[in-house]
Amino acid sequence: MESERSKVTDMEKKELIYDFDKVVDRKNTYSTKWNVKEGELPMWVADMDFETAPEIVSALSERLSNKIFGYTDIPKEWYEAYISWWKKRHDIEIKREWLIYSTGVIPTLSSTVRKITSPAENVVILTPVYNMFYNSILNNGRNVLESRLIYEKGRYSIDYDDLENKLANPQSSLMIFCNPHNPIGRIWSKEELSRVGRLCLENDVWILVDEIHCDLTFPGKEYVPFLSLDDELINNAIIAISPTKTFNLAGLQTSAAVIPDKSIRHKVWRQINTDEVGEPNAFAIDAVTSAFGKGEKWLDELRAYIYNNKCIVEEYLNDNIEEVSLVYSEATYLLWLDCNKITDSSVKLAKHIRKKTGLFLLAGSHYGPGGECFLRLNIACPKELLYDGLKRLEEGIHSYEKTN
Numbered sequence: 001m002e003s004e005r006s007k008v009t010d011m012e013k014k015e016l017i018y019d020f021d022k023v024v025d026r027k028n029t030y031s032t033k034w035n036v037k038e039g040e041l042p043m044w045v046a047d048m049d050f051e052t053a054p055e056i057v058s059a060l061s062e063r064l065s066n067k068i069f070g071y072t073d074i075p076k077e078w079y080e081a082y083i084s085w086w087k088k089r090h091d092i093e094i095k096r097e098w099l100i101y102s103t104g105v106i107p108t109l110s111s112t113v114r115k116i117t118s119p120a121e122n123v124v125i126l127t128p129v130y131n132m133f134y135n136s137i138l139n140n141g142r143n144v145l146e147s148r149l150i151y152e153k154g155r156y157s158i159d160y161d162d163l164e165n166k167l168a169n170p171q172s173s174l175m176i177f178c179n180p181h182n183p184i185g186r187i188w189s190k191e192e193l194s195r196v197g198r199l200c201l202e203n204d205v206w207i208l209v210d211e212i213h214c215d216l217t218f219p220g221k222e223y224v225p226f227l228s229l230d231d232e233l234i235n236n237a238i239i240a241i242s243p244t245k246t247f248n249l250a251g252l253q254t255s256a257a258v259i260p261d262k263s264i265r266h267k268v269w270r271q272i273n274t275d276e277v278g279e280p281n282a283f284a285i286d287a288v289t290s291a292f293g294k295g296e297k298w299l300d301e302l303r304a305y306i307y308n309n310k311c312i313v314e315e316y317l318n319d320n321i322e323e324v325s326l327v328y329s330e331a332t333y334l335l336w337l338d339c340n341k342i343t344d345s346s347v348k349l350a351k352h353i354r355k356k357t358g359l360f361l362l363a364g365s366h367y368g369p370g371g372e373c374f375l376r377l378n379i380a381c382p383k384e385l386l387y388d389g390l391k392r393l394e395e396g397i398h399s400y401e402k403t404n
């Protein structure tokens, strides 16, 4: 821990270009996150309170100045932006023909569920996991088959025996996998990815890998792309990626599916088009090309800032809220707070904290079995808001203990 902290101090000493300390009033922008009562502080949905990179703002302003917002094609620049980013940042060669445009990762998930599984079949997930996976499965009349992650000494791992069992069920036809994993913030290792990928292949189960958080790793940490695995494993996979989490562009609704296998690619492409989620809005292309083309420096400063925020939280918990501990993580701006010592109902606890202090956090039980005693905290905000949130958390936890 000591050495990790000094890394941040080194980053802080470097000359910084971007101002992540700036507090922006988002209240009158129809923001989903900030649709809260006066005085409340939202630290829930995965959306950052930082202005996006000025390089992206310039590109979008230029597009705006054209003043005509008609239908938009997907140009070669869009393909090149993904291909060169993955080559440069992750040393992965994405072939142009593997890329499919989609308006979002969740639309890709839902279209894939509709196309390659049948009603009443099972879709396997590792819980606790991003709650929208449930929606994509259940809203389409498929079953969720949960394999619960093992939680031991503040760290998570996969229960392979249980997972194998669930994948071997003849009704299982798809697994949806998150890497890095929201909400626990783990980057899965190559060995873990290969093992899961192989279990899927051996059991004739497709794997859909959601890598939307892949660029939000802590300084010095790199995610392992599923595309770095053996050909036979990647040919059994659908990968969902996007710059929207990384660069705070979620409201622009743009993403890509990467599908190496030709026949499954055609099927998913057909469904994305049938579902009418295959066309960009007027700002989507410029958002992607400017983010991947010019956003690298901004991103690296952002990652250092988020990591520093995580260290602040860890220190604050140690000093002031000892009964809550931080789960080990390597990526994302979502922290997973272990509240086992004080509650067996994160819903009750989150409700109490909101009512008492105005701090809006999500209860861990939203993320499925295994989340009952956890809270998810979004730390992608200026330090001033973070400290405000931590003080409210302290008040909320201590008053909860007194009343329960």
Ligand SMILES: Cc1ncc(COP(=O)(O)O)c(C=O)c1O
Binding pocket: 046, 103, 104, 105, 106, 107, 130, 178, 182, 210, 212, 213, 242, 244, 250, 254, 255
């Ligand atoms: C793991 C994960 N996948 C997908 C999404 C949403 O993706 P999109 O907005 O592209 O549908 C989120 C948003 O929080 C997420 O955390």
